[in-house]
Amino acid sequence: MATGASGGQPSVLSTLPKDLPLDFLKTITDQFSPERILGTGAFGTVYMGIAPDGQKIAVKKLAENTPIARDKVFTNEVQNIMALQLHHENVVKLVGYCHEAQKKVVQNNGRYIVADIVESLLCYEYLPQGNLQKNLFEVSCVMDWDTRFRIIKGICQGLAFLHSINIAHMDLKPENILLDDKMTPKIADFGLSRLFGQEQTRMRTQNVVGSYGYIAPEYLYRGEISTKSDIYSLGLLILETTTVEKNCSNNEPSATQFIKSVHDNWTDEHIVSQWPHLDGDRFQQIKVCIKIGLECVEIDRQKRPSIEEIVDRLNGLWSTGS
Structure with a gap:
């Protein structure tokens, strides 16, 4: 060797x-x-x-x-x-x-x-725990918040790595996040991924393909591809993992109703009612994750945070075992 x-x-x-x-x-x-x-x-x-x-x-x-x-x-x-x-x-x-x-x-x-x-x-x-979709929505026992928070951070760190070498994944969704035996998340399925040139930050395509409920609007309607397209999909992933509510948007572009539901319903009072025994640190983590998720799904891609900013914000929150 x-x-x-x-x-x-x-x-x-x-x-x-x-x-x-x-x-x-x-x-x-x-x-x-x-x-x-x-x-x-x-x-x-x-x-x-x-x-x-x-x-x-x-x-x-x-x-x-x-x-x-x-x-x-x-x-x-x-x-x-x-x-x-x-x-x-x-x-x-x-x-x-x-x-x-x-x-x-x-x-x-x-x-x-x-x-x-x-x-x-x-x-x-081979990743024995299967995908995030199964673990969030298809098992009887809901993952505890600490595990979900580590998964969110891991997905963001993986995406930061991809974006740092000019790769846009273009198909982020719970089915394409796999989990190992320690529940470490791994981004999978690069069939739609795009590799940008060194000075290139976006491109256009006539052939828009992907998961309808996770596609960023500028890609869906104008064929514009950039790393900010991934940020939109990431926002939906963060919201689903935080709230354990499913984005059922296969027949709806860019998850408009799901986003509105989270924005309207996930108030401080609702978080407390869902998890009455949360301590202050974990309550703050959930609040920040929902805030980041909603910022990621801004229609104007320029208003979406960069992946580096997201990682910095998440790393600033206390996390068990991190």
Whole structure:
């Protein structure tokens, strides 16, 4: 294994993701068995893979009919995650990938022909607690506030890292935040991510794709992409995680009604009624998180705080175990 100049630590090159053979990924997922499915989304199906040494990994098999071209999704995920160069604890780790053609017999205009079918797969570290969506809204026991506050801080730290190297994620939502066995959050799913040039701060697109209830209005209506688009989605994530109320906005652009509900209802009195035994520090944390969340979802993107400002404000609050 190559080592750095100091001779002790592995170099970046030695820790980059590996190109894995398709047959190997078929074997470790039991031929993509339905029993191994961890989740399914717009970009494909995720399976649990168990390597020969017993290590578990998550294997995402990209679907053919993704919202954007499958090759583009694959390139986005591999290149943008590899652009991170060094692993950040709040960004999911890509451990391997596969882009391989295999000959298959397929039907074409009523005839059977042999064609090269390309399979695209991405392999990530396996995170046993699943996604934030499940942990917030699909389990009977509500996470305590200290855990939720650490998750909010971790998401913000991961996003600060992405923005510092000019990557806009463009699909932040609870389903794309994964949790390890210590409930450390990791930003996942870079299929829609954009890598900006060094002097570039925004771009335009005609092809607006993403999760309808989390898309920033300037992206939805004008195709404008910037890191402030992520801040809008982050604001919704912070509000959901703080209030444990779901943004049910799949048929409503940019979560307008959810934002209005939080703004109108989450007063000091309401916070106390929800958690009557909160101490002063935690009460202040909840108040500040709601305030930050509402600032993030300003329609005018210039009024939204930067991720650096958000992290500084959160770090200024007392936090158990931080």
